[in-house]
Amino acid sequence: MAQFKEGLLYSESHEYIRVEGEFGYIGISDYAQHALGNVVYVDMPDVDDEVTAGEEFGAVESVKAASDLISPVSGTVVEVNEALENEPELLNKDAFANWIIKVQLSDSSELDNLMDAKAYEAFCENA
Amino acid sequence: MEKQTCLYDRHVALGALMSPFGGFIMPIQYTNITDEHNAVRQHCGVFDVSHMGEVRITGPDAEKYVQHIFTNDVAGAPVGQIYYGMMLYPNGGTVDDLLVYKMGENDFFLVINAANIDKDVAWMKEHTAGFDIKLDHQSDYYGQLAVQGPEAEAVVEEVLGIPCKELKFYTAKVVGDIIVSRTGYTGEDGFEIYGSHEFTQKSWDKLIESGRCKPCGLGCRDTLRFEVGLPLYGDELSADISPVMAGLSMFCKLDKEEFIGKDALVEQKANGVPQKLVGIELADKAIPRHGYPILNMEGEVVGEVTTGYHCLSVDKSVCMALVKTEFAKLDTPLQIQIRKKVFPGTVVKKKFYDKHYKK
Structure with a gap:
């Protein structure tokens, strides 16, 4: 069963963001890693790249297919999780502990468009 | 609306991820592609490949007709021999790739891709003029299992009770009302078994209950065939991709008197593609x-x-x-x-x- 962790915000494309001050850690939800199956590659942006809410910033690949990563917020990439380069399967082991990028938010009002854990769980149940 | 194979309920009961493929709703994976892939490379896996199509060609001109529509050369073949090859358009583009089983004198069993069944059968029927043959489309009768992997021979012999040790690579035999061949699409040793829906269901149940054979979906069928360089129609072969372009000339016998598409291949070999x-x-x-x-x-x-x-x-x-x-x-x-x-x-x-x- 997929976990729906409290304290995070979720998008309809199954990314989460954990907000700490002006920064946000963005990853894929546990529901998403279950649906993908074995993750074999994570395509990440570079530090200093700009990301835009609702736009693709990379991809997560299972054996069979590539799924775009869609940023839940706009901002600048300040860090990427380099551990995923050699161990993409960390996303299957613990999707919430293994964020993909850390972003400096440019417009925190965008967070209002995201779902909390309860709303996201209901969204997944109806998917 | 996609068709279901005779094992559909079993796939759903096993919790398979089901997805449309070639006009059928098929199992992509039961657990995950990597585990299923490794089971076939290391031990044994069973695939439901009942979506594949079957056509039987019999009659006085059966061999002559197969020679006309098929790129490989079946002339004078021993009974039980199997050939891989293609049916081509006159311009050398590929109608489909297929297996041709010689079941007897002027008796051939053709196995075609699920996605191409309607197109292939229509193509075959269009080219029967002048040949005294009977074309029997049997896709709805046959189920098909592929048992693949280094342990496949022991599993087929011991779990299904089908003697297959003596069967050579790319040969087939009839056992009762089933056809068993030493063929596959994984790069491993293995067998493909054609029988009625009832036989296919019973055999599947025995294989799964034995615990010696992992149920495997089309996801790993694709990774397995891909890494040993086997083509998939729609990817490596198509109406626009000839066997010469795909590097499959060895299955096109240009010294044969004639077959549809031969002139185009001769030209491609001479002038390049x-x-x-x-x-x-x-x-x-x-x-x-x-x-x-x-x-x-x-x-x-x-x-x-x-x-x-x-x-x-x-x-x-x-x-x-x-x-x-x-x-x-x-x-x-x-x-x-x-x-x-x-x-x-x-x-x-x-x-x-x-x-x-x-x-």
Whole structure:
């Protein structure tokens, strides 16, 4: 069963963001890693790249297919999780502990468009 | 609306991820592709391949007719011999790739791809004029299981009680009202077994209950066939891709008196083809997928990926691609565009893992 962790915000494309001050850690939800199956590659942006809410910033690949990563917020990439380069399967082991990028938010009002854990769980149940 | 095979309820009960393929709703995976892939490479897996189509050709002109529509040469073959080859359009494009089983004198069993059943049967019927044959479309009668892997022989003998030890690679025999052949689409030893729906259901149940054979979906069927360089119609072969372009000339016998498409292949062999199928190995772990562009070192598009994976048996990102012939030589440096980035690659043989057939 997929976990729906409290304290995070979720998008309809199954990314989460954990907000700490002006920064946000963005990853894929546990529901998403279950649906993908074995993750074999994570395509990440570079530090200093700009990301835009609702736009693709990379991809997560299972054996069979590539799924775009869609940023839940706009901002600048300040860090990427380099551990995923050699161990993409960390996303299957613990999707919430293994964020993909850390972003400096440019417009925190965008967070209002995201779902909390309860709303996201209901969204997944109806998917 | 997709068709169901006679094992549909069993796949659903096993919790398979079901997806449309070739007009059928088929199991893609039961647990995950990697485990199922490794089961076939190391032990034994069973696939429901009942979606494949079957056509029986009999009558006084059966051999002459098969020679006319098929690229390989079945003349004078011993009963039980199986041939891989293609049906071609007159311009050399591929109608389908198929297996032809010689079941008796002027008695042939043709196995065709699910996605092409309607097109193939129509094509065959269009070309029967002047041949005294009976064409019997039997896809709705037959179920088919593929038991594949190094332990397949023991599993088929002991679990299904079908004697198959003596069966040579690419031969078949009839046991009661079933057909069993030493063939497959995984690069491992294995068997394909054609029988009634009832036989197929009972055999599937025995195999699963034995615990000696992992149920395997079409997901790993594709990774397995890909890494040993076997083509899939729709990716490596199509109406636009001839067997010469795909590097499958050895299955087209140009010394045969005639077959549909022969003249086009003779011309292609003499004058060359504009594009060829190659293997490409990437230095990076990024994964090339069907349709991604292949670029030369100047950044111009010179081809397209037909199938690509992070190859499970050799831990490398590799693909098959159709490229302009001038870029098809081994060791040619090329680039693959994967989303926004471009990754370096090198032309290699399009067999990324060695086959382990028992011949």
